[in-house]
Amino acid sequence: MYSVLDYGRMASDSVRMDAYARAIARAVKPGSVVLDLGAGTGIFSLLAVRAGAARVHAVDLNPALWLVPELARANGVGDKIVIHHGSSLEIEPPEQVDVIVSDMRGVTPLCSDHVNAIRDARARWLKPGGTLIPTRDRLFVGLVESSDLWNGLSKCWESFEKLGFRADGARQSILNSIHSDYSAPLIASSVLSTTSPWATLDYATYDGASLEGTVDLTMTRRGTAHGLSVWFEATVFDDIAYASAPGWQLAYGRYFMPFLSPVVVEHGDTAHVTLRADARGDRWAWDTTLSGPSGADKARFRQSTFLGTPTSPADLLRQSMQFKPSLSERGSRLARFLESLDGTQAVQEIADRMTADEAPSSPRRDVIIEELRDAVERYAR
Incomplete structure (x- = not known):
């Protein structure tokens, strides 16, 4: 919070x-x-x-x-x-x-x-x-050059490599994640391409559906493309508006979506970009094809936060709507506690009963007490 x-x-x-x-x-x-x-x-x-x-x-x-x-x-x-x-x-x-x-x-x-x-x-x-x-927000995208942001990310897997270990998994996770530019704010000159809106949130009518948009961008100068940046333009009311674009140091910052590797681009090169995101901003995907003047591909990337999220087969199964769940030990404990919230028992009474089998100095007892306090904060009235 x-x-x-x-x-x-x-x-x-x-x-x-x-x-x-x-x-x-x-x-x-x-x-x-x-x-x-x-x-x-x-x-x-x-x-x-x-x-x-x-x-x-x-x-x-x-x-x-x-x-x-x-x-x-x-x-x-x-x-x-x-x-x-x-x-x-x-x-x-x-x-x-x-x-x-x-x-x-x-x-x-x-x-x-x-x-x-x-x-x-x-x-x-x-x-x-x-x-x-506000009345409306529009989401924008552009290609950016930022060795500071890229190098800040690459240090995370290079630290493994310097010690003689491979770190392919860490590299994949980091480069398939979205990052704030807080550590090295993007400025106007960071932008390599034309920019374009790719999605609109009209708050009077928006129904919560996932957003998707495809845009074609053109490089406006030579440079090294390290990734995409996403920001928004707010229509607050009538003609009152502002944007969090590179160069504007607003409270929001911008997203940096790194490419899997930097790409040298020339003036006139093009980028075909498709972005997708859910309404909560939990899941993002960005597909990018960079092409030279002849139309030949320079690079093609398909990236998503799904690929960047370390997970297990069991975790993936739990995300399915066909999964048939049962309560874990912690879930069972929470269920018993919530059933006790009938307005007649003090939290201390409930806690004493639920930790009766734990030694007074047991770390497990402390964990249970903290779980109960958190549940009271979240669910009690």
Whole structure:
């Protein structure tokens, strides 16, 4: 989860905050009811009240949300912001709202429950004809040159090779994974090719389907292509927009998708690129064909996070919808604990009963206690 410091860093992103502040000021009218989805420390809630909102429902699973009442009181609006601590997917809306404002993106909008949370809030919280902030995100791709990013990755398998060991498996895993450019931010001159949008998320209509797009890019200069970069362009409201493209140092950064090996390219060379991703951003695939002016292939790569994820046959089997699961020892323990949450027993009583066979100093006992505490945090009310 994000820390309070993380939220502070996001709020210090002046490009992002200026766009959201202007969008909220324009969309929120006197008397509006607003949902701040993924509210964090409540900066959007405060901006909505300033714009005239009669009431703001601030929703977040992060404990940082508990700072919002104090911040609201300190700014004289303690009676206008209602706190809902928990997953927005599980909270029953007390009323419908005129405006939903959110920014739960990671490096891209395809991040955990971001998209599903917006879809759910759109269906259950938003009045007919209500406003979504942001309105739309477009995903872009371009070929980039970055020896810093590439070398930073290659060190991970070269450390094995320097000691005389082969590390093909580690190399395959790293080069079939997506990486943030945080360690060596991409700049405008890092881009070797034309760039193009390959997918669009229109938040008023997006249904949660996986995204796929194919683009043809042309090299604009000579250089060494180390991989692809993916970023997004946000339409926040009306004509208010910003992008996380190379050269813009926003809070999000960009993705770097390395090639299996660097490729020297010339001005006028082309790249045929197909990208696929699920709505949570858990699974990515990127296929790239690089060609010279004659049309002859220089390189062809088929890559995916599936190939980059170390796994076992048993793990793959568990991912199948045809798998017939049974509870593990830990799962059985959790099931027994959850059955005990009937409102009549203290956690200590339950813990004592479930650890009765463990010695007081047993590490296993400590593990069970931590599991119970985690379950209380997640599932109790």
